[in-house]
Amino acid sequence: MIVLAHISDTHLDEGAQAHGRAEAMMRHLATMTGIDAVVHTGDVTDHGTLSEYAEAAKVLTGPYPVLHCPGNHDRRGPYREGLLGEDAEDGPIDRLHRVTGRDGTEALIAMCDSTVPGEPHGRLGDATLAWLDDALRGAPAGVPMLVGFHHPPLELGIPYVDGIRQVDAERLAEVVWSHANVAGILCGHAHTPAVMRFAGVPLAVAGGVVSTLRLPYEPDAEAIVDLAAPPVVSLHLLGGDAERGWSLITHHRAVTLP
Ligand SMILES: [Fe+2]
Ligand SMILES: [Fe+2]
Numbered sequence: 001m002i003v004l005a006h007i008s009d010t011h012l013d014e015g016a017q018a019h020g021r022a023e024a025m026m027r028h029l030a031t032m033t034g035i036d037a038v039v040h041t042g043d044v045t046d047h048g049t050l051s052e053y054a055e056a057a058k059v060l061t062g063p064y065p066v067l068h069c070p071g072n073h074d075r076r077g078p079y080r081e082g083l084l085g086e087d088a089e090d091g092p093i094d095r096l097h098r099v100t101g102r103d104g105t106e107a108l109i110a111m112c113d114s115t116v117p118g119e120p121h122g123r124l125g126d127a128t129l130a131w132l133d134d135a136l137r138g139a140p141a142g143v144p145m146l147v148g149f150h151h152p153p154l155e156l157g158i159p160y161v162d163g164i165r166q167v168d169a170e171r172l173a174e175v176v177w178s179h180a181n182v183a184g185i186l187c188g189h190a191h192t193p194a195v196m197r198f199a200g201v202p203l204a205v206a207g208g209v210v211s212t213l214r215l216p217y218e219p220d221a222e223a224i225v226d227l228a229a230p231p232v233v234s235l236h237l238l239g240g241d242a243e244r245g246w247s248l249i250t251h252h253r254a255v256t257l258p
Pocket of ligand 1: 042208
């Protein structure tokens, strides 16, 4: 079994609010045992500057590898330079990771770039979809893959975020349907945890570390953002096997702020 801590939307901006919340989350994760990796599904920084990525590189560390992808608030060039130590070029940031659980089981995690530079909504570009399709085809037999990106590919029933979701998602659905080794999809952007199905697999949206989106059913829904609600981490337990099917169990835990 693989255990992943899934966080999202730290929006680090060199200010105390975002910094303190991200730090509290990472400190909380460091106290947990049995986690194999942390997955961060984007909006790592708020403005995508080099100094914000320097802050992110310092804060988003701990006893586990931290796998991440950009969100609409990130910028590819500085993200590459400040967070990945690469040249600042503007192509999509797609990265494949291999994670090994304590019992020796393995999983692949494809972190994809769903950003459209300069736009709040998302779309997986042709190059990213082709890269994902290749990664799924080339995966070793019996090893499941989780696909991560920032923008949910479905409506969540929240008008504000539905208006800036991932568009043209039927192209992704086609890729997922054509490979039996996709065990689930992880995303962020909504700043509120949610679970649904997409193309026959579980899809989990992580809460926002920096803030929580109010649901239309809550008091003060028109205020949209709740800056006081505690950040939530999703713990995903990936198990099962290729014959009986993969299973993804998701637990949620609110993190107390200092
Ligand atoms: Fe965000
Ligand atoms: Fe976002």
